[in-house]
Amino acid sequence: xxxxxxxxxxxxxxxxxxxxxxxxxxxxxxxxxxxxxxxxxxxxxxxxxxxxxxxxxxxxxxxxxxxxxxxxxxxxxxxxxxxxxxxxxxxxxxxxxxxxxxxxxxxxxxxxxxxxxxxxxxxxxxxxxxxxxxxxxxxxxxxxxxxxxxxxxxxxxxxxxxxxxxxxxxxxxxxxxxxxxxxxxxxx
Numbered sequence: 155x156x157x158x159x160x161x162x163x164x165x166x167x168x169x170x171x172x173x174x175x176x177x178x179x180x181x182x183x184x185x186x187x188x189x190x191x192x193x194x195x196x197x198x199x200x201x202x203x204x205x206x207x208x209x210x211x212x213x214x215x216x217x218x219x220x221x222x223x224x225x226x227x228x229x230x231x232x233x234x235x236x237x238x239x240x241x242x243x244x245x246x247x248x249x250x251x252x253x254x255x256x257x258x259x260x261x262x263x264x265x266x267x268x269x270x271x272x273x274x275x276x277x278x279x280x281x282x283x284x285x286x287x288x289x290x291x292x293x294x295x296x297x298x299x300x301x302x303x304x305x306x307x308x309x310x311x312x313x314x315x316x317x318x319x320x321x322x323x324x325x326x327x328x329x330x331x332x333x334x335x336x337x338x339x340x341x342x
Contacts, residue, residue: 157297157305157313164290164317168283168324175279175328179335182268182275187214187257192222192244197236199229206233220255227251260339268339276332283324290317 180190193207206212210224210233224233230248237246237255243264247254260268294313297305 157294157309160290160293160297161313161316161320164286165320167286167289168320171279171282171286172324172327172331175275175331178275179272179331182272182335182339184260184268184335184338184341186217187220187255189214189220191242192220192237192240192255195236195240197229197232199232206236209233218257218259220257222246222253222255223251224253265339269336272332272335272339276328279328280325283321283328287317287321 177194180188181194182191189207189212193205193212195206196203197206197209198204199209206222209226209229210222213221213223215221222233222237224230230251230253233253234246234248237244237253244255244257247256291314294310294317297313298307298310
């Protein structure tokens with residue numbers, strides 16, 4: 155692998171990490187109902203952990219309600235148990251072939267806890283991005299030691315500089331995503 159490939163691999167890894175962060179943040183609760191809040195809850199469906207979004211239609215009929223309509227009505231009890239066990243603080247109400255979730259208003263203390271959770275997820279994401287930079291820099295150092303590649307000192311330093319610029323770019327995107335989500339959580 156040459157230096158350009160190492161940088162591209164690093165950037166790809168950072169992009170995937172950022173995308174994972176965005177998915178995680180979508181699932182965190184704010185004051186408004188959103189299908190993303192419950193779509194990744196794992197339901198034990200025929201002894202297989204399955205995402206709720208694969209088992210049911212999830213809609214938002216009102217800003218504080220989520221309606222879950224399982225495609226297979228026989229799994230309603232498993233869905234209810236999974237939602238209760240999810241730790242989201244939701245109380246599912248089965249209504250025939252559907253389940254209604256009413257989101258209670260968040261207290262100020264709970265909002266602060268959620269902001270702390272958002273920041274913690276952001277810090278974990280930054281660590282993963284820094285690890286991608288570390289791997290790219292290790293590759294550059296290895297290329298420096300490998301005399302068969304005939305790389306100049308300048309090209310190796312440029313590769314490290316490019317990797318550092320990628321890190322700055324992605325850390326800024328993480329900070330922006332965290333700030334946006336924190337603001338969203340604190341809105342009443």
